[in-house]
Amino acid sequence: MGVISKCDPNSIKKAAQALIDGNLVAFPTETVYGLGADATNEQAVAKIYTAKGRPSDLPLIVHLPSINEIDKWATNIPDYAKKLATLFWPGPMTLILKRDKHIKDFVSGGQDTIGLRVPNNECALELLKKFGSLGGLGIAAPSANRYKSISPTSAMDVWKELGNQLTSQDMILDGGSCELGIESTIINCLDSLPRILRPGWITPHMIGNILGPNFLQNDSRDSIKHSGSDLSHYLPKTPVMLNVPPLPGDGLIALSKIQTPEGVYRLSSPDTLESLASVLYASFRNADELRLNNIIVILNEIGGLAEAILDRVKKAATHI
Numbered sequence: 455m456g457v458i459s460k461c462d463p464n465s466i467k468k469a470a471q472a473l474i475d476g477n478l479v480a481f482p483t484e485t486v487y488g489l490g491a492d493a494t495n496e497q498a499v500a501k502i503y504t505a506k507g508r509p510s511d512l513p514l515i516v517h518l519p520s521i522n523e524i525d526k527w528a529t530n531i532p533d534y535a536k537k538l539a540t541l542f543w544p545g546p547m548t549l550i551l552k553r554d555k556h557i558k559d560f561v562s563g564g565q566d567t568i569g570l571r572v573p574n575n576e577c578a579l580e581l582l583k584k585f586g587s588l589g590g591l592g593i594a595a596p597s598a599n600r601y602k603s604i605s606p607t608s609a610m611d612v613w614k615e616l617g618n619q620l621t622s623q624d625m626i627l628d629g630g631s632c633e634l635g636i637e638s639t640i641i642n643c644l645d646s647l648p649r650i651l652r653p654g655w656i657t658p659h660m661i662g663n664i665l666g667p668n669f670l671q672n673d674s675r676d677s678i679k680h681s682g683s684d685l686s687h688y689l690p691k692t693p694v695m696l697n698v699p700p701l702p703g704d705g706l707i708a709l710s711k712i713q714t715p716e717g718v719y720r721l722s723s724p725d726t727l728e729s730l731a732s733v734l735y736a737s738f739r740n741a742d743e744l745r746l747n748n749i750i751v752i753l754n755e756i757g758g759l760a761e762a763i764l765d766r767v768k769k770a771a772t773h774i
């Protein structure tokens with residue numbers, strides 16, 4: 455069973471070596487916890503798919519210590535992608551790029567593309583740097599949950615999700631609760647214009663400020679395979695409903711300005727959308743543990759981060 459260790463220099467050193475040795479290391483990022491393996495080691499990457507119960511044709515994001523490593527993984531990188539990387543990395547953004555010819559199928563689900571991200575979390579960056587100093591090139595890491603379950607935002611959530619899948623050689627690094635709480639914005643950078651595949655903390659408005667107002671080609675017909683594109687995802691066991699009146703026995707997630715009706719359990723009462731995003735998944739988990747009847751999310755805001763939150767809530771509300 456994977457052991458939980460604090461993110462101190464000694465544990466990070468051990469974790470980097472564990473990755474080099476082909477083991478799994480779950481680690482915090484600013485978005486959610488990732489389940490990491492050496493992205494160049496086929497057996498190690500296969501362990502991720504087994505531990506998660508994830509179909510092998512769903513590609514993994516490769517995490518890098520800095521933008522300088524991008525050319526080792528990707529080729530034909532458009533100028534706009536370089537601009538975004540320079541401005542938003544380290545940060546909650548994943549770029550889908552044409553993969554370099556040396557990169558193997560097993561990390562990219564057989565597609566000729568690669569998802570890259572430099573996370574903005576001290577523990578993750580220290581781990582990536584240490585791993586690099588031991589010869590590692592990148593850490594493949596999906597969210598550290600079972601397939602279709604809720605992404606973990608604490609080390610204990612990782613342990614609850616995957617503890618029984620990990621061996622004594624594997625590790626879970628504990629860096630506390632994730633600051634942002636929802637997964638990175640994924641941007642398809644394969645064409646002349648970027649496309650957002652998964653909304654996140656980096657919003658279309660923020661991207662527009664960099665690339666100009668006509669940057670975005672939103673196309674729902676995008677055929678690229680990414681698990682966030684499944685209709686149902688991020689599923690708590692408790693049914694989730696959006697913008698309906700909560701009844702006694704239900705749990706409520708809403709901004710603090712919304713009152714809690716009699717008999718309803720208030721799961722979270724954040725003041726801002728940022729705070730709502732950061733507690734959303736923990737609130738889902740809490741509702742499951744409390745065995746509430748339903749999770750009701752009230753969110754009438756639109757645009758920006760609200761879109762990313764609504765994307766997750768709608769997927770959680772779709773049980774198919």
Ligand code: TXA
Pocket residue numbers: 483485486487488489512513514515548550551562565567568569571573595596597598636637638639640678679680681682683
């Ligand atoms: O914030 C995040 O992105 C977290 C942290 C750990 O970095 N990671 C994460 O990974 O959410 P995952 O695997 O749970 O979701 C990543 C999504 C998946 O839907 C995957 O299929 C998609 O990114 N993806 C990865 N590489 C891709 C590629 N080459 N082409 C298309 N989609 C890709």
Ligand code: MG
Pocket residue numbers: 596597605681
């Ligand atoms: Mg995931």
